[in-house]
Amino acid sequence: MKRAVEEVGRIFGDVGLGQFQLSLSSPVERGDYLTVIDELHGKVLCQLDDLKRKSDLDLEAAGALRPNDEAPVHESLLGVARIIGFRDGQGLVKMPTIPFRPGAHVFRAEEPLIAEVLGLKHHANTGAYVGLLRNHNLRVELDINQLVQRHVSVLAKTGGGKSYLLGVLIEELLRHKVTCVIVDPHGEYGSLRVPAExxxxxxxxxxxSQGFGRQIQEYSPDVSLNPSAKPLTFSLRHIDPRDLLVFMGLTNVKTFLAPLKAVIEAVAASNPDYTVHDLVRAAESGEGAIAETLHERLEYLEQTKLLGPVGTSLNDLVKKGEATLVNLRGVAPDVQELVVARIALTLFENRKKGKIPPLFLVIEEAHNFAPQQGSVTCSRILKNIASEGRKFGLGLCVVTQRAARIDKSVLSQCNTQLILQVTNPLDLKAIAQSIEGLTAGMTEMIQSLPVGTALITGGGYQTPLFCEVRPRATRHGGESVQIVAA
Ligand SMILES: Nc1ncnc2c1ncn2[C@@H]1O[C@H](COP(=O)(O)OP(=O)(O)O)[C@@H](O)[C@H]1O
Ligand SMILES: [Mg+2]
Structure with a gap:
C-alpha cells in the first residue's frame, strides 16, 4: 500500500463544504480516498469523484500536427473530490463546518483513517464478510442484523456477478447460522453444497474452500427434472377458498369466491379427504361462463400437482440455521408465481406468529415476481413483506438484472444495495432514483465496474463504498454455458 504522507495535489478555486477541486500532482484514480487536514478537526477523509485532464492544445493546433510531431502541450490534471468527513469524539461521522483553504495539501488517505471513517471493522459475530475495499486490504463486512432487518437488493446486468455475490452472502449467512429461504428459478444454488476448487x-x-451440504435442503415442484430436490407440495385442506383462487390465477374474488365455495362444500360434504380431481369433477357440470372458467382453472390447478392431501410441512421447509432452496427450474412461470406467493405468504404469517425463526427470503429474478408494470400472483405479498417484513424479522433480498422493471416500492424499501455493473440507462436511472447519496461520479462508475467489484450502499455504512467481492468458498453454480468449445 502507498506511503502515509504521499501528497497528491493542492486545493484550488472556490471551495465548498461538500466538495472541492484539486490540481493533481500524482496519478490518483477515480474513487480513491484522499485526506485534507482541517484546521479544527484534523484529518478529514475525502474521495476522488471526477477527473479531467485540462490542456492548452486547441483544435487548430491539434489538427496542424503531422504524424511524427510531438504535441506541444501544457496539461494539468484536475480532480473533483467529495468530502466524506471525520469521526468526532463520540464516534459519529461529521463534516467540516468551514471550507478547506485553497492551496491546502491533499494527501492519499492512510488505511487506518479510511477504516475509521468508513466504519470498516471486523465483527466476528455479526459481520458478513463480502470482500475487500477496492484497492485496499480492508475487509468489508455487512451487518447481518441490518441485512435481515432492512432488506437488500442485488442489481447488475446479466453476467455482472449477481448470483456469485449472492452466493458469497449466503455462505456468510450460513456461517452465522442465519435461516434462509432462496427462490432459485434456475436451480443454480445447489452448488453451495460443493467446496470451490x-x-x-x-x-x-x-x-x-468449504461446502455447506449439511445446512442446505432443496425442494422443487418438479422433482423429475430436479432429482436432488424433495417434492414441494401444498395441502389442499389447509388452503382456504380465497387462497385457492390465487392458486388458480383468478383475481376476481367477487365473481369466483362464492361459486368456488359452493363446489368445495358440495364435495366436502360427502368426502372430507377430497382432492383437486374431485373438485374438477364437481365443477364439470356447472353452466355459464363463470362455472366454465372455474372448471378450466381447476383443471389447470390439477395439472400443476402442487396441491396434495398432505403438503410440505412448514417445519420441514424452514429449518433454523439452514438454507432452503426452492428450485423452480423447468417450472412454468405462472406456477412459479403461485409457489412464490404461497411460500411468501406462509413465511410471513408464521413469522408474525413467531412460529418460525427470523429469516432471510431471497428472490432471484425478482422483476418477474414483483414487476413494476402489471401484477402477478405474488406481487402483493412481496410488496407487503418489503414494507412490513422487517417488523417481524423477515428480511427480503431481491436480485434482478432489470432495476427499472422491478416494483419501485419494493426497490426503495431495500436499505442495503449491492450494485455491480449496470449499463442500461433505464436501469441506471431507477437505481439513481432509489438510492440516496449516490453521486453523479458513482453512477458513471457503475457503468464500467469490472466483474467482481460492487458498489455497496447501506449495510451499516453511511457512505457508499466500492468492494472487490471475495472469492466463493463454494462452487459457483451460475457459470455461463459455453456454446462453442474453446
Ligand atoms: N467476484 C467474482 N470473482 C470471480 N468471478 C466472478 C465474480 N463474480 C462473477 N464472476 C464470474 O462472472 C460470471 C457471471 O457471474 P454471475 O454471478 O453468474 O452473473 P449474473 O448472476 O449477474 O448473471 C460467472 O462466470 C462468474 O464465475
Ligand atoms: Mg444470475
Whole structure:
C-alpha cells in the first residue's frame, strides 16, 4: 500500500463544504480516498469523484500536427473530490463546518483513517464478510442484523456477478447460522453444497474452500427434472377458498369466491379427504361462463400437482440455521408465481406468529415476481413483506438484472444495495432514483465496474463504498454455458 504522507495535489478555486477541486500532482484514480487536514478537526477523509485532464492544445493546433510531431502541450490534471468527513469524539461521522483553504495539501488517505471513517471493522459475530475495499486490504463486512432487518437488493446486468455475490452472502449467512429461504428459478444454488476448487490467485482475501451440504435442503415442484430436490407440495385442506383462487390465477374474488365455495362444500360434504380431481369433477357440470372458467382453472390447478392431501410441512421447509432452496427450474412461470406467493405468504404469517425463526427470503429474478408494470400472483405479498417484513424479522433480498422493471416500492424499501455493473440507462436511472447519496461520479462508475467489484450502499455504512467481492468458498453454480468449445 502507498506511503502515509504521499501528497497528491493542492486545493484550488472556490471551495465548498461538500466538495472541492484539486490540481493533481500524482496519478490518483477515480474513487480513491484522499485526506485534507482541517484546521479544527484534523484529518478529514475525502474521495476522488471526477477527473479531467485540462490542456492548452486547441483544435487548430491539434489538427496542424503531422504524424511524427510531438504535441506541444501544457496539461494539468484536475480532480473533483467529495468530502466524506471525520469521526468526532463520540464516534459519529461529521463534516467540516468551514471550507478547506485553497492551496491546502491533499494527501492519499492512510488505511487506518479510511477504516475509521468508513466504519470498516471486523465483527466476528455479526459481520458478513463480502470482500475487500477496492484497492485496499480492508475487509468489508455487512451487518447481518441490518441485512435481515432492512432488506437488500442485488442489481447488475446479466453476467455482472449477481448470483456469485449472492452466493458469497449466503455462505456468510450460513456461517452465522442465519435461516434462509432462496427462490432459485434456475436451480443454480445447489452448488453451495460443493467446496470451490482451490485457487491460489486469491490469497489476499483469505477464503478457505468449504461446502455447506449439511445446512442446505432443496425442494422443487418438479422433482423429475430436479432429482436432488424433495417434492414441494401444498395441502389442499389447509388452503382456504380465497387462497385457492390465487392458486388458480383468478383475481376476481367477487365473481369466483362464492361459486368456488359452493363446489368445495358440495364435495366436502360427502368426502372430507377430497382432492383437486374431485373438485374438477364437481365443477364439470356447472353452466355459464363463470362455472366454465372455474372448471378450466381447476383443471389447470390439477395439472400443476402442487396441491396434495398432505403438503410440505412448514417445519420441514424452514429449518433454523439452514438454507432452503426452492428450485423452480423447468417450472412454468405462472406456477412459479403461485409457489412464490404461497411460500411468501406462509413465511410471513408464521413469522408474525413467531412460529418460525427470523429469516432471510431471497428472490432471484425478482422483476418477474414483483414487476413494476402489471401484477402477478405474488406481487402483493412481496410488496407487503418489503414494507412490513422487517417488523417481524423477515428480511427480503431481491436480485434482478432489470432495476427499472422491478416494483419501485419494493426497490426503495431495500436499505442495503449491492450494485455491480449496470449499463442500461433505464436501469441506471431507477437505481439513481432509489438510492440516496449516490453521486453523479458513482453512477458513471457503475457503468464500467469490472466483474467482481460492487458498489455497496447501506449495510451499516453511511457512505457508499466500492468492494472487490471475495472469492466463493463454494462452487459457483451460475457459470455461463459455453456454446462453442474453446
Ligand atoms: N467476484 C467474482 N470473482 C470471480 N468471478 C466472478 C465474480 N463474480 C462473477 N464472476 C464470474 O462472472 C460470471 C457471471 O457471474 P454471475 O454471478 O453468474 O452473473 P449474473 O448472476 O449477474 O448473471 C460467472 O462466470 C462468474 O464465475
Ligand atoms: Mg444470475
Amino acid at each position: 482451490k485457487n491460489g490467485g486469491h490469497a489476499r482475501f483469505g477464503v478457505e
